Amino acid sequence: MPRKPRFFVPHIANHVIQRGNNRQAVFFEEEDYQTYKNYLYEAAESSGVKIHAYVLMTNHIHILATAETTDGISLMMQKTGRFYVPYINYKYERSGTLWEGRFKSSLVDSDFYVLACMRYIEMNPVRANMVESPHAYKWSSYHKNALDNHDRLITSHDSYLGLARTKKQRLSSYTNLFNEHLDEKVLKDIRNCAQTGTPLGSSRFIEQIEKNLKVKVGYSKRGRPWNVVNQD
Structure with missing residues (x-):
């Protein structure tokens, strides 16, 4: 079966998900979480990637990030894994793969879509x-x-x-977003897009991505405004 394509466009946010092999743990104690963050920071810096949101769960991670180049996200994830996997294998006297194949990702439209994805990511531990x-x-x-x-x-x-306009007002506005639950359809669309590699956004956004990449992306049926199985 051919791999599902992944689409990357410079300066557009990307929702990245990577899971442990067979849904097994990838973090075992606090030192592991901090070590991963350190490697991720160094990899993002050297790959020209800006991270806007993340959550490190026991057996998977979510990252919302924007790259300066088409290959920035892939480079960041490769570099992080290149150091983190040997660290885990050595520390816990294990061998073999740590992650479940390639990471999954989807481009994310700005404004409502980016903010909704940030909330989705940061609410993972609550869900x-x-x-x-x-x-x-x-x-x-x-x-x-x-x-x-x-x-x-x-x-x-x-x-x-x-x-x-001000930091204080932004913090308050952002915190207030969490007072309401994300709509179930929004949750489903974020999950579907990340799982299938479909850009998350309006029909116009997807058309712009297709024009930029010169390739058809996502589904043939277009919805409103949230385009489109199911996993956090």
């Missing part, structure tokens, strides 16, 4: 019933985006900056 609120989970970008705690991984997306 997984690990914590009752996103601020109670240590390994996510919520602490930077909502609480302004230092996190060198994060570079604010323009959609986030557009929430308000």
